[in-house]
Amino acid sequence: MQQLDWIILIGTLLFIVSYGAYKTRGSKNVDDYIKGGSEAKWWTIGLSVMATQASAITFLSTPGQAFHSGMGFVQFYFGLPIAMVVICLVFIPIYHRLKVYTAYEYLETRFDLKTRSLAAILFLIQRGLAAGITIFAPAIILSAVLGWDLITLNIIIGVLVIIYTVSGGTKAVSVTQKQQMAVIFGGMFVAFYLIVSYLPEDISFVEALKIAGASGKMDILDFSFNFENRYTVWSGIIGGSFLALSYFGTDQSQVQRYLSGKSVKEMQLGLVFNGLLKVPMQFFILLVGVMVFVFYQFNASPLNFNPAANNAVKSSVYADEYKKLEDKQLEIEKQKYIASLKYGNELMNAELIENIQQINSLDLENRAEAKELIKKADASVETNDKDYVFIHFILHNLPRGLIGLLLAVILSAAMSSTASELNALASTTAIDLYKRNVTSEKTDDHYVKVSKWFTLIWGLIAISVACVANLFDNLIQLVNIIGSIFYGNVLGIFLLAFFIKYVKSNAVFTAAIITQIIVIIGWWYDWMPYLWLNLFGCALVMSIAILIQTLTTKKEII
């Protein structure tokens, strides 16, 4: 990091924070603070929805995912456009007609207060923890790579977000997200251009794609019905639709983005915008990772991209063994260079493809051996280095100034997601719990102040979670598990509300409680991989509610 990088990084972040706080200062009423005055245009909504979903991990992890496993991850997003259409058709007209501030408010209109409060509490538990991880996940990677203090980094990211989110509420979140998206896309396009320009002179972009294809990185689509393959066209369309429907339709951190729209049409167009751009955007981020892969066919790369892993093994008794693997890697890289250059300059040649694949197998074996040694040296260190690939490339190859810009991209993404989360957590606490259960006879000014206090409190909770996250093994996975435990149940409640008129409040509430207990038991006894708990919870709450309603209706008739 040079002085110019620091100037660009600090300048970009401070400008966004100050502009957001200044532009949106002094919200007078709840509508201003929670719905941004209901005046957002479709492009603001669309960018805001995309910025909320794209966290820092999207820009750190996704290129690394493509580097190791190719472009197949794009299939995960195939269901998202379908979910956008369903939300535009069903969810938005109802939310708008009832003029709700939160998604859970609708549940009281349809069922009763206790169902609304239950859904709101489930959201707060899950999203409150997730907000901490949104800060922690990039902070742990940046601190490992740059040597920055983890706790300080957590506090800096958290405080910057708190400043403008407390001050301007929803409007500040969307105003800053527009600038953050400009920084994010600007930085990613520049990075992509530079990676391609760093390839050897006689290797064009098309030839680079050929080299990636020979190494299996261009296997974009998988039409098989093999459940062991995590990403297939079918799992993307079916599972992806289901996940996107619960996230965009019932998670307040997303619902609040489109509720700020000027009209139903603007809200719908905002989600249409997301449905049109999401797949190409993810494709582009993955393509950046594939180009980084091609770049490292012609340039030396570390055996493991996580510096902490390399340091751990090099300072252990396994240092000599690791050195031998590094020497072997140098030989493999020489072979890679020659084979890739030859293949890039020739027509498709089966013999050359086989040669590249053999070298890749050697490369993978060598890296796997290196991981074994690292594990022996220090079992606690992270050997899966996919999150470190892109940041390693940035720090070791980009010119002065651009390193600062790309770090601004990563921190902007972290801030944009966290801001939406804090904003939604505060709105749900203020509207669904405080206003509805504690008090309802206060002025608008009072609720604005209360919302600001809740934003601050949730911000401090998120920073605290981020600061203790390092003490737990696999905390990110734990948060995903907690999400899967609750998400299915909440989506099931909403689907019952929208589509099964026959089911009434007591049946839903009882079913939701029973479902939550069963899902927790199912998770505890490991009945299924945790991602399937989403579908299980949703199906279970709907079935139990219909059953209870049927039984109680029959009893009443008798």
Place this chain on the structure above:
Amino acid sequence: MNNQKYHWKSEYTTVLLLNAFYILVFYVLMEIFT
């Protein structure tokens, strides 16, 4: 509220068709480069 009519808009058709087109483009790219 459950008796609402759903209004299909041309934008939804565009979203679905364009995404189907993306998948087609991915298929062509895959065929060319693998």
